[in-house]
Amino acid sequence: MREKSVTEQRYDAVLGVISEGRTVMEVASQWGVSRRTLHRWLARYEADGLEGLPDRSHRPERCPHQMPAEVEVLVLELRRAHRYWGARRLALELMRKRVTPAPSKSSVYRCLVRAGVIEPDKRHRRKETWKRWERGGPMELWQMDVVGGFLLADGTSAKALTGIDDHSRFCVSARLMPRERTQLVCDGFLAALRVHGVPQQVLTDNGKVFTGKYARPPVDVLFDRLCRENGIDHLLTQPRSPTTTGKIERFHRTLRIEFDTRRPFTSLPVAQQALDEWVTYYNTQRPHQAVGDAAPITRFHAAARTVEEPAPRPDRTRPERGGEHWVTRKVSTVGVVCVGYQQVCIGQSYAGSACDVLVTDGTLQYWVGNELVKTVARQTKGEIRKKHADGTAPSRVGSAAK
Numbered sequence: 001m002r003e004k005s006v007t008e009q010r011y012d013a014v015l016g017v018i019s020e021g022r023t024v025m026e027v028a029s030q031w032g033v034s035r036r037t038l039h040r041w042l043a044r045y046e047a048d049g050l051e052g053l054p055d056r057s058h059r060p061e062r063c064p065h066q067m068p069a070e071v072e073v074l075v076l077e078l079r080r081a082h083r084y085w086g087a088r089r090l091a092l093e094l095m096r097k098r099v100t101p102a103p104s105k106s107s108v109y110r111c112l113v114r115a116g117v118i119e120p121d122k123r124h125r126r127k128e129t130w131k132r133w134e135r136g137g138p139m140e141l142w143q144m145d146v147v148g149g150f151l152l153a154d155g156t157s158a159k160a161l162t163g164i165d166d167h168s169r170f171c172v173s174a175r176l177m178p179r180e181r182t183q184l185v186c187d188g189f190l191a192a193l194r195v196h197g198v199p200q201q202v203l204t205d206n207g208k209v210f211t212g213k214y215a216r217p218p219v220d221v222l223f224d225r226l227c228r229e230n231g232i233d234h235l236l237t238q239p240r241s242p243t244t245t246g247k248i249e250r251f252h253r254t255l256r257i258e259f260d261t262r263r264p265f266t267s268l269p270v271a272q273q274a275l276d277e278w279v280t281y282y283n284t285q286r287p288h289q290a291v292g293d294a295a296p297i298t299r300f301h302a303a304a305r306t307v308e309e310p311a312p313r314p315d316r317t318r319p320e321r322g323g324e325h326w327v328t329r330k331v332s333t334v335g336v337v338c339v340g341y342q343q344v345c346i347g348q349s350y351a352g353s354a355c356d357v358l359v360t361d362g363t364l365q366y367w368v369g370n371e372l373v374k375t376v377a378r379q380t381k382g383e384i385r386k387k388h389a390d391g392t393a394p395s396r397v398g399s400a401a402k
Contacts, residue, residue, distance in 0.1 A: 010053045013038060014045045067107055069362030069377045071099060075111050076365070076375035084257045087112060092293055115365060116358075117372060134167060134290075138300045141166040141201045141235075143248040144173065144189070146180050146209065149256065150271055151264040158268055160275070161188035164251050165199075168299035169288050171251070172196050174279045176272045185209040186222045193230065193307040201233040203245060211236060230307060254282075321367070327357045329389045331368075339364055340380045346373045359384055 004012070009031070016027040017038070028038045044052035067075075071094070078090055085093070087109035095102045103111070112118045135141045144163040151157050159180050163173035172195075175188035204210040204223075212219035213236065227234040237244040255261065259278045265271035283300075287293040329337045335348035339357050346355065346366050350373065358365040359378070366374045 006055065007050070007053045010041050011045075011050060014041055014053070017042060067103055067111055068101075071101070071103055072111050072363055073375050073377050074099065075103070075108055076115055076117065076363075076372070079112060079117055080372055080374070088289070089287075092287060115372070115375070136167065138165050138167045138170070139197060139199045139302070141203055142172055142192075142199045143203045143245050144210075145205060145245060145248045145252070146185065146207065147252045147255070148180075149261045150176060150275075151262060152268065152271065153264050153266045158271060161185050162248060162251060162255070163189075163192055164248055165296075165300055166203075166247060168296045169247065169251075169290055170283055170296040170300035171279050174255075174275050176268055176275060178268060180207075180209060182209045182222050186226055189223065189226060190307065195302075197302045198230050198232060198307060201235055202227060203235040203237070205237050205242070205245060206239060210234075214239075258282075321356050321358075325359050327359060327384050327387050329355050329357060331355050337366060340378075340382070340384050342376075342379050344374065344376050 013027055013031045013033075016022050016030070017024060024035050024038050024042075028035045031038070041053060074094065074097075075090055078093060079085060082089075088105050090112075091103060091105045091108045094108075109118075113120050142163050143166055144161065146159055147162055148157060148159040150160060156178070158176045158178055161173055161175045161177065161184075162171070164171050173188055173192040175191060177184040177188065206214055208215070209221070210223050211234070212221040212224065224234060226232075242249055255278075259275065265274065282296070284295055284297050286295060288296055291299050327339055329339060331337055331346065331350045331353050333348075333351045334345070335351055336343050336345050337355050337357065338344075339359065342364070344364065344366065346368070350368050353368050355373070356367045358367065362378055364376050364378050365372060366376075
């Protein structure tokens, strides 16, 4: 004999009171529940019949501290426009836009996780052995390095001499060159000195373009000579210790992500012009966490020392998405998707594509392949009855059968 379900047991308890005429206390004692619980079952049965007896969700009807749908839409739209922005930067931008109520960093992070935009990461605690250091003022120390990966249309790639001021994080050099050569590196170093003045010290790695200390036999390279003639103390990192120049390495990460070094440029001058524009934005507008979310230019000023010149687009593969909250639509020829009588334009470039829409209580998220195209506030209520538009369901069934 099979075991009765929870709903069936509650139904038997209700019948013991209604049909058999037993007292509530007697039936409650038989089933091992309180009188209050049995009265609640009776009220549910009277209101909804047998459908009112199963367990109900304990989720509250409203949550006053939950992020409003309008703010959630703004968060996801900002993230879509700036894929490299994290929760902290998004919260800062919303505060700058005077969004009320301004969400916290943790609220924005939970919003991104709920939307499936980011994967929840395990928290990494900083090791206690790490020591942060920073010079007390600008122009005391420059960190310089060479970074590659700038693609050109002819199939070649360029490299860049980069440098930042240790105190202000101000970018003092971002000069492209077709290859890493001593003369080209020194030309870029001299150009930075002419524009910003002479720093007290320069910190580099042990590359051959910077020093000949580890050559066999040791030699005096042009970069060392420029530092010596301008009174600059040239500091070198310990071998195999890239964390010593951690600030310039972190700048390279920002450069690769925000400037997008993977995009090809038609020529080296075009790439240099685009890089100069981005560096101007980085120095004058972009907030930097290390300087209190201010722009680096607020902590930087050039030196007065003169320079001694030396002697002569999206993966559109459609993943599997299932569940009662997902609906599928085909993007119209003008780029419009209709869900629950609400029409939203996601762009004519997606015309004819299958669009998966995640329907929540307050928002609609439009996905084309693995790309979150748009997020809008939902204007209608209730369940979306038509889950699949014509021409979209067969492909999903075929893929599921595989």
